[in-house]
Amino acid sequence: MAPKIFLTGATGYIGGSVLHALVTAHPEYDITVMLRKTPEAFTSTYPNVNIVQGDYDSAEILAEQARRADVVTTATQTTPPPHRPPHRPHLNLLPNPTHLLHLSGTGILSDWSSPSRLGVLNPKIYSDLTDLQTMASLPDDALHRNTEKILFHAAAEHGEKVKIAIMCPPDIYGRGLGLGNTQSVFVRLYIDDVQKAGNRPFYYNEGTNTRSWVHIEDLARLYVRVVEAAVGKDKGFAGPGEYPGYYFAATQEHNHIDVSRAIGNILKKEGVIEDPEPVRVGLEVIDQMAKHPLFPMLARYLYASNSRSRAERAEKMFGYKAAAPGLLEGLETDVLAALGR
């Protein structure tokens, strides 16, 4: 029997790319996606993918799909802001005997809430092999922690019944492979905010704050490998002992000022700005940028914090390493997409 995969977020940047990679690598899989709105070309592009209409409030649909599926993969919005209740689907999905691969993000590692860390290099690089215990006990106000906490608990309590893995990508670049959103968020927001810094690329403090990155195609490839591990009932899908299988996906890291300069050079080449040299700005300027109603400090997180991770588990299990161009080589694609060119 064909393995049954249930996927949420298939119109998103990550989820759309994951769906595309899964269908391409495994046309034999029986895939069902839950959509709020079906993109026009969806059925003609993916004639063998089943659609259920619903959202994260559709508790019955989620429970039914989780009962039916061998592997459930969430690729929807998680809940970034601290102190917000996590989405319900994890609760709906957990009691069912299946493999659950949940999308999180390395925002969970970010030091955005420590003012002394902003704009300077933080030496801490997290490993998904040796820092599992740390990941299991990150503070409650870390981004995504509200949802991850449930999953760490569930892995410890119900690990025999439901196998859990967490995909934790860093910042992502490159053109998405799906039919919905094909742009990542960082470059688009940064270019919007260049205007607020007087049409100059910008940095805070020393600008040496450093973040990990992955190309969307490398991430989608890793997703396929982890789903394959679930389908093959590979014990490595779930983590050692009481832990979920935790997957960082980073393939490289860059400091903020280098990324700013590279974006500035492309913006200058495109005639959008005159001076590509990054300018130092204060926190009062950063705090006016990239507003999100649920996360007022989003800009500190994006532009001034560190978030460093190494995909050691994927490298060990699957020989995972970058196949796509690096961020600075591939950046023009993202800048042009953000400019609508």
Ligand SMILES: NC(=O)c1ccc[n+]([C@@H]2O[C@H](COP(=O)([O-])OP(=O)(O)OC[C@H]3O[C@@H](n4cnc5c(N)ncnc54)[C@H](OP(=O)(O)O)[C@@H]3O)[C@@H](O)[C@H]2O)c1
């Ligand atoms: N992009 C990055 O650089 C990055 C890096 C690391 C982690 N992440 C995390 O990954 C998550 C997804 O990122 P993304 O860039 O793929 O986002 P995206 O392009 O905005 O996609 C979000 C997906 O979630 C769906 N969705 C949102 N609310 C929903 C709801 N209530 N019920 C059902 N579906 C819902 C959207 O459906 P509609 O099309 O119907 O709106 C869409 O398919 C984010 O939470 C982010 O924290 C992102």
